[in-house]
Amino acid sequence: MASRRTVSIYGAKGHGKVIAEMVLECGDEVGGFLDDGVPAGTPVLSSVVLGGFDALARLPRGSWVALGIGANRVRERIAQRLVDAGFRLATVVHPSAVISPSATVGEGTVVMALAVVNAEARVGRGVILNTRSVTEHECVVDDFAHLSPGATLGGQARIGKRTHVGLNASVIHLGTVGDDVTVGAGACVVRPVDSNLTVVGVPARPLARRS
Secondary structure, three states: OOOOOEEEEEOOOHHHHHHHHHHHHOOOEEEEEEOOOOOOOOEEOOEEEEEOHHHHHHOOOOOEEEEOOOOHHHHHHHHHHHHHOOOEEOOEEOOOOEEOOOOEEOOOOEEOOOOEEOOOOEEOOOOEEOOOOEEOOOOEEOOOOEEOOOOEEOOOOEEOOOOEEOOOOEEOOOOEEOOOOEEOOOOEEOOOEOOOEEEEOOOOEEEEEOO
């Protein structure tokens, strides 16, 4: 039997709370929350905020830290700071999630309740696969992307770095979406989407280009 991990959660707001409960459901322990915007000592669920990034100095190097931050760019930045400081990024998978034995999931990724990752899919570092999302066979989800609840990727779809696929949105089989894209809630991507765009609607069309 694998030993129990003690996992601290970086981010004490809603997303971090969900991950903390996942950690407990996996049989591990929550070592407390870290949040630069919440005062130390603030109670969160059955734990407490230890402080911000400076509070890591009180934890042993090599400790597990889960990324409880929803914003993709912020999550990426915090992940790099944690690794540089000698901490390990905890991958957390809800017990009800289904992950193919031939799929790969990167460090620091969270796979939430009832999410599905099918054969030979490749999921990068620091990704959020949210509740009931579906990552079909041979998909690629690059680092620090986020599939919202109910989002669906058809087989062999490719999602770029830091891209956010909104609630109940979908990307067709072989669909490609670039880096730093927002796919609006309920949208259906049927044509390739370049980087730095927001796309909405069915079929999804560009709304604005982000710098």
